[in-house]
Amino acid sequence: MEKPISILLVDDEADFRAIISDHLEEKGYQVFSVGSGQEAISAAQEQDFDVALLDVKMPGMDGVNLLQMLKEIDPSVEVIMLTGHATIETAVQSIKLGALDYLSKPVRLSELEVTIARALEVRHLRRQAFQLRERLRQKEAFPEIIGKSRKILAIQQQIEQVAQTDATVLIEGESGSGKELVAKAIHRRSKRGDGPFIVLNCGALQESLLENELFGHEKGAFTGASTEKRGLVEVADGGTLFVDEVAEMSLACQTRFLRILEAGDYRRLGSTKDLKVDLRIIAATNKKLAERAKQGQFREDLFYRLNVFRIVVPPLRERKEDIPILIGHFLANSEVGPKPPPPVSPEALESLMDYSWPGNVREVANVVERTLIVSQGLPIRPQHLNLTSREVPLVTCGEKDLLPLEQVERDHIQKVLAAVSGNKRRAARILGISLRNLYRKLEHYGLANSEPLKTAL
Amino acid sequence: MRRVLVIEDDPKDMAITRNAVLRAGLFPDCVATGEEALSYLLRNDCAYILVEPCVKGLNLPLILSLANKRDRKAAIVVITKDSSLTSERKLREMGILYYMVKPADDMELSMVLQNGKAD
Structure with missing residues (x-):
C-alpha cells in the first residue's frame, strides 16, 4: 500500500489550522499541524514530510527562518508559504531560500489543493532525477575500464592515484587496448573533469596539418589562410589534451610541443606573439617510445617530460x-x-x-x-x-606421446561409435566414409563385435 | 574511388567544398538537408563526411553514430560559419577529424582529404 502524502502545517492561528487540516484530510492527505516554529522543527526531526505549509508571520520564529531550518533538516521537503501580510520582499526572499510557492491569505482551498499537487509533482521529479544521478554515479565507478582481472584493477588504482594531480601521463598499449578510455577516466576524475577533453590523433593527419591543428594559425600565415584558426591547445585550455599516437609526431612539431609542456607557451603559425595555456597533457602510443628516443626518432627531453607517470595497458x-x-x-x-x-x-x-x-x-x-x-x-x-584467425592452442608433446596412424584411426572410430550409441550408419556419415568401408575397418581393427568406447559427457 | 559526403545548404560554400574534394582526387556526393544526409548514410559508405552543423534539420550526433557504424569508419570534417569556442569544443569532443571555419581554405581542405587517414 502506498504511503499517504504527509503535510506539515505550521500556523499560530488554531482556527485556520483546523479548517485547512480538515479540508486536506478529506482529500486523503495526512496532516500534522503545529502552532509554532519550534514545534515544527521537533516534528521535522522525528518524521519526514512531503510538503510544508508555513505561515510567514508567527511569534517567536517567523516563517522565513523556519523555512531555512526545515530545509537544513530535509532539503527535499517542498515548502509553500502562507501569509496575510504579503510583501514582495518576503516572497522573493522565501523563493530564494527554497520555497516553491507563496499564497496570500485568505487562502482559496482550491488554489491550495492545486499548489500542493504541483509541489508533489516537483518533489517526485526531483527525487527521480536524484535517483538517476545516484544510479549513474554508482554504475560509473569505472564505466570506462571494464574488467575484474588483477591487471585491470591495478590500472584503475593507477588512474585514481594520478587523476587528482596535474601530472603528465604517458599511456602505452597495443591498438584497441583502451588507451583513450584510460585517458578519459583520468580526465573525468581530475579537477579538470568539467573542462574540455580534446583528442589529437597524430597518426591521422600529415605533418604540416598536424602543427596547424595543434597550434592554429593567424590570418595570412600562409597562402589561403583567410581566417585565423584556433589550435587544439587553445581549444583544450583549462582541460585535458589527449595526444594519441604521439610517436608519429614530427621532430619539428615535438620541439614546439615541448615548449607547452615546459612553460605552457605556444605560438600560432605565422605569429610572433607568445600565448599561454593551462592544460594537462596525456599522451599515448603503441610504440616503445623509450627505444625511439634512444634511436633519435623521438626527442629524449620530450620523452622524459611525457613519462612523468606511465601507465601500461595490458593487451586482452x-x-x-x-x-x-x-x-x-x-x-x-x-x-x-x-x-x-x-x-x-x-x-x-x-x-x-x-x-x-x-x-x-x-x-x-x-x-x-x-x-x-x-x-x-x-x-x-x-x-x-567468424573470428579472423582461429588460433588453436598449441599442444606440445614429447615423441613418446605420438601414436601410429592406425592407432589414431582405431581410437577415433571407437569414439565416434560411442557418440552415436553404436549406430554404424550415423558413424559412417560422421566419418565421411561409406557403411561398407566402415564395416571393413571394424573388421580390420577387430572391432566388429566389441562394445563402443564410453565417452565422457 | 573513395567517396565524400558533403552536407551543406549554401550553394556557394557547397561549390567550394566540392572543388576541394575533386582536387583531392575523391568523389563528392552533395546533400543539402539532414534528412538527405541520413538517407545517404543508410545506403552508402563514404571515406569522409564534410558537414556544416548549422544545416537545417541536421542531427549531428545521429550522423556521427551512423558514420561510426560502418565497417570502415567515415572521418568527419566540420566546415562551419559558427566560430565559437564552445561549439568547437563540443564538436571535437564528439570525435571529429578536423574543424574549419568558413571561408574554408580549399587547399587546406584538400590536404586534409588527401592525407588525413580515414579508418
Whole structure:
C-alpha cells in the first residue's frame, strides 16, 4: 500500500489550522499541524514530510527562518508559504531560500489543493532525477575500464592515484587496448573533469596539418589562410589534451610541443606573439617510445617530460579472465540484436577464450556486433563468430606421446561409435566414409563385435 | 574511388567544398538537408563526411553514430560559419577529424582529404 502524502502545517492561528487540516484530510492527505516554529522543527526531526505549509508571520520564529531550518533538516521537503501580510520582499526572499510557492491569505482551498499537487509533482521529479544521478554515479565507478582481472584493477588504482594531480601521463598499449578510455577516466576524475577533453590523433593527419591543428594559425600565415584558426591547445585550455599516437609526431612539431609542456607557451603559425595555456597533457602510443628516443626518432627531453607517470595497458590476451565480462558488456549494450541478448553457448565461449584478440577490446566490440547480426537472435554458437584467425592452442608433446596412424584411426572410430550409441550408419556419415568401408575397418581393427568406447559427457 | 559526403545548404560554400574534394582526387556526393544526409548514410559508405552543423534539420550526433557504424569508419570534417569556442569544443569532443571555419581554405581542405587517414 502506498504511503499517504504527509503535510506539515505550521500556523499560530488554531482556527485556520483546523479548517485547512480538515479540508486536506478529506482529500486523503495526512496532516500534522503545529502552532509554532519550534514545534515544527521537533516534528521535522522525528518524521519526514512531503510538503510544508508555513505561515510567514508567527511569534517567536517567523516563517522565513523556519523555512531555512526545515530545509537544513530535509532539503527535499517542498515548502509553500502562507501569509496575510504579503510583501514582495518576503516572497522573493522565501523563493530564494527554497520555497516553491507563496499564497496570500485568505487562502482559496482550491488554489491550495492545486499548489500542493504541483509541489508533489516537483518533489517526485526531483527525487527521480536524484535517483538517476545516484544510479549513474554508482554504475560509473569505472564505466570506462571494464574488467575484474588483477591487471585491470591495478590500472584503475593507477588512474585514481594520478587523476587528482596535474601530472603528465604517458599511456602505452597495443591498438584497441583502451588507451583513450584510460585517458578519459583520468580526465573525468581530475579537477579538470568539467573542462574540455580534446583528442589529437597524430597518426591521422600529415605533418604540416598536424602543427596547424595543434597550434592554429593567424590570418595570412600562409597562402589561403583567410581566417585565423584556433589550435587544439587553445581549444583544450583549462582541460585535458589527449595526444594519441604521439610517436608519429614530427621532430619539428615535438620541439614546439615541448615548449607547452615546459612553460605552457605556444605560438600560432605565422605569429610572433607568445600565448599561454593551462592544460594537462596525456599522451599515448603503441610504440616503445623509450627505444625511439634512444634511436633519435623521438626527442629524449620530450620523452622524459611525457613519462612523468606511465601507465601500461595490458593487451586482452594477458587478461583473458576479462573476456566474458567484456562480451557480456557489449552484448548488453549493443544497439543491434534482441533485448535481452541471446545466450552464448559454452562452445562459443571456449572459442572466444582461445582466440588471441590482436585487435583487443575494440575487436571484441566489433565481433559481438557482427555475431549478433549473424545469429539473428539464436543462442550464439562457434559458427556465428567468424573470428579472423582461429588460433588453436598449441599442444606440445614429447615423441613418446605420438601414436601410429592406425592407432589414431582405431581410437577415433571407437569414439565416434560411442557418440552415436553404436549406430554404424550415423558413424559412417560422421566419418565421411561409406557403411561398407566402415564395416571393413571394424573388421580390420577387430572391432566388429566389441562394445563402443564410453565417452565422457 | 573513395567517396565524400558533403552536407551543406549554401550553394556557394557547397561549390567550394566540392572543388576541394575533386582536387583531392575523391568523389563528392552533395546533400543539402539532414534528412538527405541520413538517407545517404543508410545506403552508402563514404571515406569522409564534410558537414556544416548549422544545416537545417541536421542531427549531428545521429550522423556521427551512423558514420561510426560502418565497417570502415567515415572521418568527419566540420566546415562551419559558427566560430565559437564552445561549439568547437563540443564538436571535437564528439570525435571529429578536423574543424574549419568558413571561408574554408580549399587547399587546406584538400590536404586534409588527401592525407588525413580515414579508418
